[in-house]
Amino acid sequence: MCPPHSTTTPHRMSREPYPFVEDSFSRFPSQSNMYGLCQAGEQELLAATLKGKVVCFRYQELQQKVALWPKRCSLPTSQDSGDKATPFLNIYCDYEPGSEFNLESIAQSCLNLELQFTPFQLYHTEVQCDDGAKETVFLLSGHDQKIHLYKENASLHQFEEQPVERLFPELEQLPSNVLWLDMLSLDQGRRLSAFGCQSGCVGLALVNQTGPEILQSWRVQFDSPISTVLLFPLSCKNAPSKITPGEEMCGYNLLVTSTIEMAVIYRDVQEHGLAHSMCLAESDQWDAVLSALVIDLDFDGQKEVLLGTYGQELLCYKYQAAVSGGDGQFQLQWRRSFKSPLLSIIYLDLTGDGMKELAVLTLKGLHVLQHSLTCTAALVLERLSQRVSDQTKAEVAEEEEDTAEEAALQTSSN
Template structure:
């Protein structure tokens, strides 16, 4: 438990942080040194945001929504021959000045269609009545499909009959083999609402969710977080976390659509985040890094065992489910394609800094294996890595490798290439504003040179590495971003 102290005449958090230090020791020096980022910029917002208030818009832009109805676009642009961060308010139409924004999301339309789509939910307070709305912004004029200023003026305004929560987008299979991206919106009516584009009318319409998402019917409680992951063979994993602590997971055949298998567990507190992920990153991997697994009855319920080979297993990989809640320890359910939700692993100490508000799974150290990031109301960002335990030397588990303190609660985190140099930045939304963290260019450049040198040794005739016996050295040749060899000018 965290005790909050307030002293007359001292409105700052100094005494609060002092109290925290007595309960939970601050980072040791080695943990501080392990933090792989340097802060490049901080943008303070006029009012606070929430856990649904940050999204990526296009390739190199972020949209952050504040509770007072303001939407800020964050990007890097060249000013005076230097790349500098710029935070600019975007005037989205049909959002009243007294509105309170609940959630925001954006996506690029699936090919062959073109255009950026932005969705914003808000509640308009009319004094005696609060009315919720969903605004969907999309510009169909040729040449303006990705112009954010033009998109903000092209609005479809939908009045809602429920209080909105998370606004989420995902890609679905269409008739004829095409793909389309849709909005899913959870609400306090214990339902998920589907919004799909009507191409002939140039607008989005609500459609019955069971047509495309049969797993999202008859939900046990209000859904606070939703996530989906497409699998080879036209299947997907869908998961949701509820206000009553229920976590649902389903394996779905998208072509029918049909639920092939489903699982549920009940925890003791509201679920703040659910995330589906594979430990292997998108970087090229060697055979030593890919888990060899047996045929799964969940992923292939009707398929014969003949014809199943390791290459197919490498394509599908091993999938996991991260679950965080407001009180309990964060959990990773391992190998859900084989075990469902019967193999939980607890992320130790993740419950020591108040409620967990957000999470992200990305490869931060360029080793081909993703790390788990957790943001807490207790102003801490935690990083866990799947590795061998130091005392056992054999068993592999998730261990905390570093943590970073902030001056306000961590609401949302995302990882994208804002500068366009091929090296991604970590964007962290807190109660007071937006932090942009960049990889250390010197250490990243050293890593690139090390990997290139090792790759050159592999390609050299007669080298021990070329014999193929040293799988660990081969595993270290995961490609790092090429652009780090030529870092951009400092901001």
């Protein structure tokens, strides 16, 4: 069921064409899970499998053709201890100053931290140090109903676990095991923190990082485990947006997906907390939603919401402003079927050509989807034409202004 204050008005899916073509598919020796994909460097992906193998994906030029190249890495994810594998947090570091990201080099230096709990999501974020500099820390949720904080001891060049309440008081008392965590840094030294629990509880907090101090906090209860929470602005920075003025979703919003219910977006959480929500209609029709991503896919300055489901569907929603009065809605723009459940989604420039690809991790392997060149070329020509038109208008206006100034000077001299 949807939380209070939500809207579930049915709508029809638009006829917008599917904007991607599949470039490649790489099959895994064993399945992965919803935490098994991450970006490594600027143009590489790491995918972990349940048998402990980590695969690195990057594009290389092979026989005058650029192709995705999978390579197994020597990055152990667990170690044997008697009859069962012991969970470890393995942190790979390269301390050479000024050195470029090199996976082979990093793999040679590994810090093994034995865990006394089953790990779930590993999240990293920046915190402000006493000297004003920023430092990256790791947050690892586990089945012990805690989030564990790992911070670097610079003098020893190693990471150590520290009490989470020292830097993240909002994560100290949790109602259940946290399955997903997201944070967003704001101005004036503040941050937004959101977490989703196995019990269905969603927590949100506005925190002043100096102290630190919880300024406000909110919670809402769902009827099923929370699979994803994502904080996002609807509009992209420094990009034109086609949202009607006055109808835009202001501030930062929170996307919540669960294993049974419809996905929900809470609007302007800084101002309204978890009071104003809207459901993504039909998002519960293809089994559990396991992954989500909020990105600008059509380059119009307004972000779309992507949902990956266990029912093998990729769903794309776009915000549509209200025509006359009322609130706008997120409408289903298109959907694409895969041959196995979707576990994770990442959007990055794998080929290094300036155009990002969509990496979709499924139960069977990794799909890499590229933007349709036909649609992209048409958009580039449209943008170039508009830029030329704007430049021409600006030059004409400048000439007219110069002419008017010359006429005014002649009149005054006469």
